[in-house]
Amino acid sequence: MKNNEKIERTLSSLDHLQHADAGDDFYQKLRERMKRREGKVVSLRHDLRWQSMAAAVLLLFSVNVAVMLNYSSDENKDNTSDVIANEYDLLPDDSYNLLITYENN
């Protein structure tokens, strides 16, 4: 058989093709797939709800801790020298500077 003839016969090999059958249980399988997917979406939403609540609590807690740490460190920075001066009957910073200036003069 010549090549051209083979090519033409190959090109027409799909002619008069009969339709394949999707199967009697196609609808049943489709419903099952839809139910599975709906179930997945619901459980995903459920998981996401808990996850977002946990994330919100964690965020709130982190913000609180950060604010508290910041506040207490500011408080310590401001008062540390005064507290120590009071405790040991020391002169405050400004009085000490005045004394040094007086002695030098």
Added chain:
Amino acid sequence: MDLIKHISEEELIVAISNGEERYFRYFVEKYKNKIYNTCLGFLRNAEDAEDTAQEVFIEVHQSINKFKKESSLDTWLYRIATNKSLEVIRSRKSKKRFSILAGKDVYEQNNQPVYHLHPGIEAENKERAEILMNAIEKLKEKQRIAFVLHKIEMLSQKEIAAIMETSVAGVESLLQRAKENLRKMLNQYYHEDEK
């Protein structure tokens, strides 16, 4: 079911949108073979074709409210089926590319689809049809869509034009180019086969 048979396309769409299951069932039963065949024509694997056809009906169920009635229901369905099938083909290609890049020979062997011959092909044509299907797979996407819808679904150029959202002349040109390219590929195949 007999009463449903006399329902118009518009009434059917409204009933499905309202979530009436018996209408959706009627719709699926009416179109399942057409959609399955279209998917099988593109994918050449019964399991993938069934999965994809089911995805088509799920999409219809979810988005029938968005159906604009600019085209017929058949056209809309074929369009979804074609797009879904092409998505599967693209995903197969990217998986194949990834497995080659990653050098995963085992992955490639296990995940490549097994091509089945369309069950509607006459016995005497099986060998030639397989050669033709292999060649169709190498066509450019638009040529492939037009050729598969024309040869396997036996749709008219007008119907194909509506599905592909192009003109009839455009489809005619795509089919012509597809045939030319297939002839070239088959010529090469038989030439090499002779050696």
